Amino acid sequence: MTTAREKLLAMMDAALKAADPAVQIPLNMPxxxxxxxxxxxxxxxxxxxxxxxxxxxxxxxxxxxxxxxxxxxxxxxxxxxxxxxxxxxxxxxxxxxxxxxxxxxxxxxxxxxxxxxxxxxxxxxxxxxxxxxxxxxxxxxxxxxxxxxxxxxxxxxxxxxxxxxxxxxxxxxxxxxxxxxxxxxxxxxxxxxxxxxxxxxxxxxxxxxxxxxxxxxxxxxxxxxxxxxxxxxxxxxxxxxxxxxxxxxxxRPQDSLEAAAKIARELGLNPVILGDAIEGEAREVAIMHAGIAHQVANHGQPAAKPCVLLSGGETTVTVRGKGGRGGRNSEFLLSLLIQFRDQAGLSAIAIDTDGIDGSEDNAGAIIDPTSWQKGQDAGIDLREYLANNDAYSAFAKIDDLLVTGPTLTNVNDFRAILIE
CATH class of the missing domain: 3.40.50.10180 (Glycerate kinase, MOFRL-like N-terminal domain)
Structure with missing residues (x-):
């Protein structure tokens, strides 16, 4: 049986493959x-x-x-x-x-x-x-x-x-x-x-x-x-x-989202592309995404579950706290995790498609309903990590960092939220 994480990683892989410029260059020679x-x-x-x-x-x-x-x-x-x-x-x-x-x-x-x-x-x-x-x-x-x-x-x-x-x-x-x-x-x-x-x-x-x-x-x-x-x-x-x-x-970012949506359909999921140009504070964009995910889970809108919400663009981070470690995708996902907590059936992935989230060594992170409890077991306050812009450290402690290495492409953020 395919797990939530495996489904999210399959969509990520499709998104990255669609963004590989080496495929298109031979078709567009001058x-x-x-x-x-x-x-x-x-x-x-x-x-x-x-x-x-x-x-x-x-x-x-x-x-x-x-x-x-x-x-x-x-x-x-x-x-x-x-x-x-x-x-x-x-x-x-x-x-x-x-x-x-x-x-x-x-x-x-x-x-x-x-x-x-x-x-x-x-x-x-x-x-x-x-x-x-x-x-x-x-x-x-x-x-x-x-x-x-x-x-x-x-x-x-x-x-x-x-x-x-x-x-x-x-x-x-x-x-x-x-x-x-x-x-x-x-x-x-x-x-x-x-x-x-x-x-x-x-x-x-x-x-x-x-x-x-x-x-x-x-x-x-x-x-x-x-x-x-x-x-x-x-x-x-x-x-x-x-x-x-x-x-x-x-x-383009849209190409990657469409490739991920194709994989989602093959996995029996209803894909909803929210947009390829979403901007705003990472933690606030996460709250908006969480609201849509809860609407799907509770009311079957804008699509019935099992569903995946896909989005791209480039969020931003205003450094407010002590200036911890972490990029915009890790911060997005930490904020999302705080909204989800341990709610069943909600999992997500968020990466920078170049393989480097900000200036760290991770592409982003991946969460599922076990992530919140792992934080509780580790005795860490995830809200405090978010306040200090320290998402990297939080996900490192609960082993949810996602490391791909350089992907040799870059179509900005890729986010997928799975509702089952």
């Missing part, structure tokens, strides 16, 4: 150029994407791709380097400098192929004029702790950058460019994914400054000057550098 083929990129899935392109490409190629530490894969012709995420480091800055130098040498007969996925903002770290890497690091840390959405964070990042917000495409002109994308953002907007280094950006420096003011984030004078400098605006729609530029969306 025409060969007269000149060179140059592969560049940044993101948690970018090395996997580069390897898939290299295997499918019949001809010479060269290039450089930067990915997160631990996410590299071997390529024969494309150099893969690793850097820090979510806070940028000097390795990412050096990689960004080299990538910019490479594309600036491309000519009109060359093809620049860019691999972009979530995480690219931190990994492609090239501070704008007058800024230091330390400035970028401090602002990134503040944004990560503030509860800002990914769209808001990336708006700030691109306006403080010398390479994002379409500037990489501008530097590549007049070469032909193709950008492959793996979406990790609600709405799948290419201008937000990795802060849109190769696509047009409609936002302004004022927008970025307003976000920083809203979250009461202090920034250096140099950053304020940059955000109010009209000469440093991102590259806008209609700029000739985008002429002939093609973007290809390889994987």
């Amino acid at each position: 025409a060969k150029p007269k000149g060179k083929t140059i592969v560049i990129g940044a993101g948690k899935a970018s090395a996997n994407m580069a390897r898939a392109f290299e295997k499918a490409w019949d001809g010479p190629l060269e290039g450089l791709v930067v990915t997160r530490y631990g996410h590299a894969v071997a390529c024969e012709k494309i150099e893969i380097v690793e850097a820090s995420h979510p806070v940028p480091d000097t390795a990412g800055q050096k990689a960004a400098e080299r990538i910019l130098e490479i594309v600036q040498k491309a000519g009109p007969d060359d093809l620049v192929v860019c691999m972009i996925s979530g995480g690219g903002s931190a990994l492609l770290a090239l501070p704008g004029p007058g800024l230091t890497l330390e400035d970028k690091q401090s602002i990134s840390k503040a944004l990560l702790r503030s509860g800002a959405t990914i769209s808001e964070m990336n708006c700030v990042r691109k306006h403080l950058s010398a390479i994002k917000g379409g500037r990489l495409a501008q530097a590549s002109a007049p070469a032909r460019m193709v950008t492959y994308l793996v979406s990790d953002v609600p709405g799948d907007d290419p201008a937000i994914i990795a802060s849109g280094p190769t696509v047009a950006d409609p936002t302004t420096g004022k927008d970025a400054l307003d976000i920083l003011r809203h979250y009461q984030i202090d920034i250096p004078t140099a950053a304020k000057d940059l955000l109010t400098d009209s000469a440093h605006e991102t590259i806008k729609p209609g700029d000739p550098c985008f002429d002939g530029h093609k973007t290809v969306m390889l994987a």
Whole structure:
């Protein structure tokens, strides 16, 4: 008999398989150029994407791709380097400098192929004029702790950058460019994914400054000057550098949710996709999900049990307590567990599809009706752990952490709540 955990893991596996960009790249190969083929990129899935392109490409190629530490894969012709995420480091800055130098040498007969996925903002770290890497690091840390959405964070990042917000495409002109994308953002907007280094950006420096003011984030004078400098605006729609530029969306959160729903049906479950772009405080989003789960369990709405509620998007965590260990998916699930307690028939899984929840070594966690009692047996107060943003430690104590290792893709959060 298939257990609740086995069903949840089967849906997770299907979601991750659907998000693998290596499957789609060979089906979307560009025409060969007269000149060179140059592969560049940044993101948690970018090395996997580069390897898939290299295997499918019949001809010479060269290039450089930067990915997160631990996410590299071997390529024969494309150099893969690793850097820090979510806070940028000097390795990412050096990689960004080299990538910019490479594309600036491309000519009109060359093809620049860019691999972009979530995480690219931190990994492609090239501070704008007058800024230091330390400035970028401090602002990134503040944004990560503030509860800002990914769209808001990336708006700030691109306006403080010398390479994002379409500037990489501008530097590549007049070469032909193709950008492959793996979406990790609600709405799948290419201008937000990795802060849109190769696509047009409609936002302004004022927008970025307003976000920083809203979250009461202090920034250096140099950053304020940059955000109010009209000469440093991102590259806008209609700029000739985008002429002939093609973007290809390889994987989206919705694809993963639909793949999980297919498995759910095969397991005899009624799947309900709540949305692929859900945002908000992780603990509060969990309360909303719990309310829907209880409605299913008690009233058979919006679907009769056995049922699974599926959702994606990117929640946020505002650090309120002592700043314990844990990412947004672990925090979501800890809040959900507190709502469920030991209620029979309710189980759930929540992961970051890149395999790393925040900055820890787990993808997320998995719970079933035994989880609450395990916490009681361990003598721990799960509410206190939630108050201290310490979900990782809580799930470690009750052995409910889920560790997958790097998945080499990234379509954001995957959540499944099973009601039987």
